[in-house]
Amino acid sequence: DQQVKQNSPSLSVQEGRISILNCDYTNSMFDYFLWYKKYPAEGPTFLISISSIKDKNEDGRFTVFLNKSAKHLSLHIVPSQPGDSAVYFCAVNFGNEKLTFGTGTRLTIIP
Amino acid sequence: EAGVAQSPRYKIIEKRQSVAFWCNPISGHATLYWYQQILGQGPKLLIQFQNNGVVDDSQLPKDRFSAERLKGVDSTLKIQPAKLEDSAVYLCASRIGMGQETQYFGPGTRLLVL
Numbered sequence: 001d002q003q004v005k006q007n008s009p010s011l012s013v014q015e016g017r018i019s020i021l022n023c024d025y026t027n028s029m030f031d032y033f034l035w036y037k038k039y040p041a042e043g044p045t046f047l048i049s050i051s052s053i054k055d056k057n058e059d060g061r062f063t064v065f066l067n068k069s070a071k072h073l074s075l076h077i078v079p080s081q082p083g084d085s086a087v088y089f090c091a092v093n094f095g096n097e098k099l100t101f102g103t104g105t106r107l108t109i110i111p
Numbered sequence: 112e113a114g115v116a117q118s119p120r121y122k123i124i125e126k127r128q129s130v131a132f133w134c135n136p137i138s139g140h141a142t143l144y145w146y147q148q149i150l151g152q153g154p155k156l157l158i159q160f161q162n163n164g165v166v167d168d169s170q171l172p173k174d175r176f177s178a179e180r181l182k183g184v185d186s187t188l189k190i191q192p193a194k195l196e197d198s199a200v201y202l203c204a205s206r207i208g209m210g211q212e213t214q215y216f217g218p219g220t221r222l223l224v225l
Contacts, residue, residue, distance in 0.1 A: 004153075032212045043115070043202055043216035044154070051212075089153050093212055097142070098167065101153030 002026050002094045006102035014110050019077040021105050023090030026071065032093040035064060035075045037086045038104070044089055048075070077107075085109045113137065115217035117203050123223045129191035132220045135184070136205030142166075144214060145178055145188050146202040154202055160186060161208075193224045 005024045013019045025031070031052040036044035050057040050064045050073075057064050063076045073092075077084055090102040116135040124130050136143050141162050146154035157176065159166040163183035171178065175194070180186040190197055200221050204214040 034213065036216075041218070041221075043117075043204075043218045046213050046215060049213060091153075097206075098144075098156055098159060099154075099214060101155070103151070103153050 002092070002100055004090055004092050004100050004102040006090055006105050008105050009103070010106040010108070012108045012110055013080045015082060016079045019075075019080045019084065019107055019109070021075040021077075021088050021090075021107065023073040023075075023102055024071055025073065025090075025092050031095065033064070033066060033073050034091045034093070034099065035062075036089045036091060036101075038089060039086050047088075080107075080109045082109050082111055115203055115205055115215055117201075117217035117220055119220055120218065121221050121223075123225065124193055125225050126195055127192040129189065130193055130222060131187050131189045132201050132203075132222075134186045134188070134203030134217060136186075136203070137215055139207065140205035140215075141183075141208040142206040142214075143180055143186050144204040144206075145186070146204065148200045148202055148219070150199070157188070190222075193222075195224050198222055198224045 003026045034049040035047040037047045038044045048059050048062045055066050065074045087104045087106050089104045091099040118133050143160040145157045148154040157171045158168040158178045160180040163180050178188045200219040202219045203217045206214045
């Protein structure tokens with residue numbers, strides 16, 4: 001059974017500091033990893049992705065790191081801004097064109 | 112570019128009633144997905160279409176849920192009859208197709224079954 005786990009349901013970070021969100025997944029050879037951001041009453045919005053052939057992808061303030069040996073994915077946001085307050089979902093494509101989502105981490109940026 | 116459209120945004124029904132949701136994907140996107148998101152959980156795939164054909168409906172409770180995408184563009188998801196545990200947000204997503212991994216989501220329909 002392919003699983004994606006986000007073990008921290010919530011995280012609070014001071015504005016301007018770094019936010020680090022974590023995600024663990026079960027084993028698969030052909031993975032593609034995505035992070036989505038969700039505001040209340042809206043659908044998830046694509047944020048950043050990384051393929052299994054890379055270990056880092058950066059887009060502005062957002063960087064995703066992939067540790068394949070540990071089956072671990074993390075999203076770094078720096079510097080954190082109040083508008084980053086949202087629920088963040090990790091999603092994995094286990095090579096079957098379908099996404100398996102984690103349960104989400106609610107990030108709160110404290111001004 | 113217009114995003115994924117869904118309607119209605121909210122729906123309240125009583126158990127055993129029927130309900131239908133509509134989705135119009137991003138223009139040119141061949142693949143369409145319906146997800147169910149229960150409060151406190153991540154989205155769970157219900158059904159995947161490629162053009163007007165079903166690719167995967169293994170997680171769709173077929174005794175009460177049905178979905179179609181007759182012309183390969185917009186899609187409807189129906190629940191008949193609804194149960195209390197169907198209360199959730201129903202999300203539609205679309206993807207260009209092979210080789211493009213990112214799915215783009217609509218705003219969702221929030222269903223409350225009383």
